Amino acid sequence: MNDEPKVASEEQPRSFNNSYFRNHPQEAYKLLRQTTPVARAESAYDSGLVVTKHEDVLTVLRSPEVFSSDAAADVGQIRPLPPLEIDPPEHSKYRKLTDPLFSPKRVAALEGTTRELVIGLIEAIVGNGKANFHKAVAEPVPSIVFLQLLGLPVSRLPEFIELKDGIIRPPVQTMAERAEAVRATGAKIYAVLDEVVKDRVAEPRDDMISGFLDSEVDGHRLTVEEVIDICYLFFLAGLDTVTASLDCMITFLATHPERRQELLDDPALIPNAIEELLRWETPVSRVVRIATQDTELSGCPIAKGTSVSPALISANTDESFMARADEVDFHRETNKHLAFGGGVHRCLGSHLARMELRVVLEEWHARVPHYQIADGVDIQYSEGGLRQVDNLEIIW
Numbered sequence: 001m002n003d004e005p006k007v008a009s010e011e012q013p014r015s016f017n018n019s020y021f022r023n024h025p026q027e028a029y030k031l032l033r034q035t036t037p038v039a040r041a042e043s044a045y046d047s048g049l050v051v052t053k054h055e056d057v058l059t060v061l062r063s064p065e066v067f068s069s070d071a072a073a074d075v076g077q078i079r080p081l082p083p084l085e086i087d088p089p090e091h092s093k094y095r096k097l098t099d100p101l102f103s104p105k106r107v108a109a110l111e112g113t114t115r116e117l118v119i120g121l122i123e124a125i126v127g128n129g130k131a132n133f134h135k136a137v138a139e140p141v142p143s144i145v146f147l148q149l150l151g152l153p154v155s156r157l158p159e160f161i162e163l164k165d166g167i168i169r170p171p172v173q174t175m176a177e178r179a180e181a182v183r184a185t186g187a188k189i190y191a192v193l194d195e196v197v198k199d200r201v202a203e204p205r206d207d208m209i210s211g212f213l214d215s216e217v218d219g220h221r222l223t224v225e226e227v228i229d230i231c232y233l234f235f236l237a238g239l240d241t242v243t244a245s246l247d248c249m250i251t252f253l254a255t256h257p258e259r260r261q262e263l264l265d266d267p268a269l270i271p272n273a274i275e276e277l278l279r280w281e282t283p284v285s286r287v288v289r290i291a292t293q294d295t296e297l298s299g300c301p302i303a304k305g306t307s308v309s310p311a312l313i314s315a316n317t318d319e320s321f322m323a324r325a326d327e328v329d330f331h332r333e334t335n336k337h338l339a340f341g342g343g344v345h346r347c348l349g350s351h352l353a354r355m356e357l358r359v360v361l362e363e364w365h366a367r368v369p370h371y372q373i374a375d376g377v378d379i380q381y382s383e384g385g386l387r388q389v390d391n392l393e394i395i396w
């Protein structure tokens with residue numbers, strides 16, 4: 001028997017957005033790692049190669065000269081989005097400017113207002129005995145925190161959520177339809193940001209956009225265009241990822257009462273549980289790069305120009321990376337998961353994300369300790385690699 005892994009070119013392309021990959025990704029990627037560590041993708045959301053083994057995912061993330069981020073993903077942008085789509089060495093200029101704005105100290109200063117917001121949202125539904133957690137908590141919390149931080153009007157929240165969803169999960173059937181949909185939505189986002197950034201140029205305020213316009217690194221100031229581009233990325237990164245993470249975590253805890261009981265018995269375990277659930281659920285399941293030269297991974301040839309997508313969720317659940325990778329264990333001593341990516345593009349917002357997740361899990365379980373998925377609801381994770389659960393109907 002030939003036990004060599006199959007090379008991607010011998011395989012039929014597959015959709016990573018079918019219900020098996022969306023709803024049972026840990027199991028689906030486990031099978032794929034064993035047979036086809038580098039697989040071909042094809043659907044309205046995917047094309048190119050998907051990399052599934054932990055060591056190959058790390059190689060891609062840590063080799064930006066071979067796997068470039070330059071315009072790697074089509075999210076309706078007209079210029080590369082800094083810092084995500086800028087390769088080193090220029091990338092570090094943008095991180096030097098933006099890192100201080102998301103430092104642990106800055107984030108700690110936001111905890112009080114975030115907690116007030118979270119308590120208000122939970123108190124509004126706690127007497128009902130049921131809710132769509134996605135709509136009632138997971139969506140508004142990070143979106144309101146982030147709009148306030150950026151200096152965008154919270155009164156326009158529904159409009160911004162619709163714009164962000166229009167980029168991340170447009171209702172389309174083909175890649176061509178997707179390209180057209182994100183271009184049209186992207187134009188609307190640019191129009192909003194153009195207006196707000198130009199307002200701040202005319203009249204600075206105490207918000208992040210004014211901070212960007214004012215900051216300087218190595219004698220460089222950001223241009224108005226660069227500030228608009230950074231905000232475009234933040235708009236997508238800040239509004240969707242924490243929502244997806246909360247959806248995944250509450251779905252898991254609603255369906256695993258014994259794990260939830262551990263948090264009720266010892267709320268100090270929540271930060272550990274967050275890391276373990278980020279690993280197991282990996283809400284941003286894949287990221288994307290473009291090969292700058294002919295290369296190979298796990299014996300699979302990769303041609304220059306190919307879109308290469310490291311599957312973070314597969315790396316995080318790879319047995320070669322972590323003992324008992326299939327078990328969710330809130331007591332792990334080390335947990336070097338890749339849910340926030342790795343290498344130079346590792347998530348800028350990880351401190352903010354962790355604070356928001358912790359505050360929600362603390363305040364939610366203090367008020368609603370016992371809950372479950374409502375009868376008859378068939379939980380569905382969304383398409384497009386970011387794992388939201390729109391139909392997260394729970395009862396308590």
Ligand code: HEM
Nearest residue numbers: 083084237238241242245284287340341345347348349353
């Ligand atoms: C639990 C929530 C979050 C998760 C799981 C997450 C995940 C990720 C991942 C996987 C990457 C790497 C992308 C790549 O390598 O191509 C990334 C980058 C990034 N994230 Fe997050 N993120 C989260 C929250 C946030 C928040 C709240 C912000 C708000 C500022 C943010 C801003 C960014 C930015 C700006 C980058 C690009 C960094 C760079 O290229 O240097 N993220 N994030």
